[in-house]
Amino acid sequence: MAHAHEYVSNTKRIWKVFILLSVVTIVEVAFGIYKPAILHDTLFLQMNLLNWLFIALTIYKAYYIVWAFMHLEGEKSNLRWSIVAPLVFLIIYLVFILLVEGNYVFDVFKSSQIKWNF
């Protein structure tokens, strides 16, 4: 049962993914230290482009960890979807609701008659 098919060692791919993850981390840190003004000062949906870049790179890293290291790429697609779909939709929903609400509370505090930050 366990050896119905011959297992192919994929150490090469593992090292490749490691190098990729390291490079992405180095790029993130470099951007975090130098903070290019063009990215840092341009807003998109109330958040600067640099932060968008960080989030995109993080998701890119997460994809490789889950797909290559946790070996989801080799699983059946119904398992893949039952893991990824609930997470993706629930997290997007939760983050959307909470960040919009947080922003609203910020506005309420800022325009209120009561001084809270002194």
Add this chain to the structure above:
Amino acid sequence: MGATVTTANSEGKIWGGGNEPMGINYGKMMMWFFIVSDALTFSGFLAAYGFSRYKFIETWPLADEVFSHFPFMHGVDAPMYYVALMTFILIFSSVTMVLAVDAGHQMKKQKVAIYMFLTIIGGGIFLGSQAWEWKNFIKGEYGAVETKGGSILQFVDATTGKRVKLSDVAIPLHEEREQLSRNKGFWFSSESTLPAYSVNEVVEGFKSKPNLLVRTEATYHPNMAKNVGVHPELNNSTHKHKTILTREESLKRLSEVHYVVEGANLIRNEYGQKLFANFFFFITGFHGFHVFTGVLINILIFFNVVLGTYEKRRSYEMVEKVGLYWHFVDLVWVFVFTFFYLV
């Protein structure tokens, strides 16, 4: 009894055992169940962090100023390098973990043991690094004072705009201030360890040194330039920083100070917004706890490998299951790294 006997062939195939839904066995499936629920727990924490950060977006501390230490480099401003190193360590221990799984598939006991051992070492180094990070965070570096309204005021040099430590601000006044403890007052009243300097010592010190200014927790924005009390030269929009006040405004703000803050705890911290430290402790702490349990489970599996348990079983699947957990811990760190240190 007779009713349970089935005759159809297809039913026998489905319910006869040996079937694996989604092509994955029970143990791995349950590990994925756990990981999905744990991932939602962490998302809940990070989303709550995001909520509070958006709520106090103008007064949230800047990560570059808080996490700027590197081992054996005192006084050197090195933001991010240390956490980047920690990230590497964790990713690398993830790599050794997949290598162990890979060796397990080939039934190479020796190799699995070595890679498991390296993974445990990596986890240990990460935990140690996190402890060091916490130590710096709790101890603090510059110190600050808290106003009656609860906001934090920090001190800067008027010529350079650089931070100044409390010890360079305060002057000794030789006043007696006894720590309240249970045997001195009521049995239910006590207080935590007193700060090294009293409010008076800091305020008097500030008044006697004209080269000092106060910095608030509000992040500077160009449209604040016209506001009363905002320092005309030291604030600029070339980089994100906290607003520096003029000397008069500084003195005015200092008259409302009621507490000296050194380092961080769950009630107040010298970096600024109070919730910042709470979220830092809670989320990195919860992640650190996951790493800690991960290391423990890895040690257990390592001994099983060495004792030949899986060799006898002819399957190293247990290594794969703890591997899933270990990679998940790495995955969470990737997000914590982004939202606490980069963004």
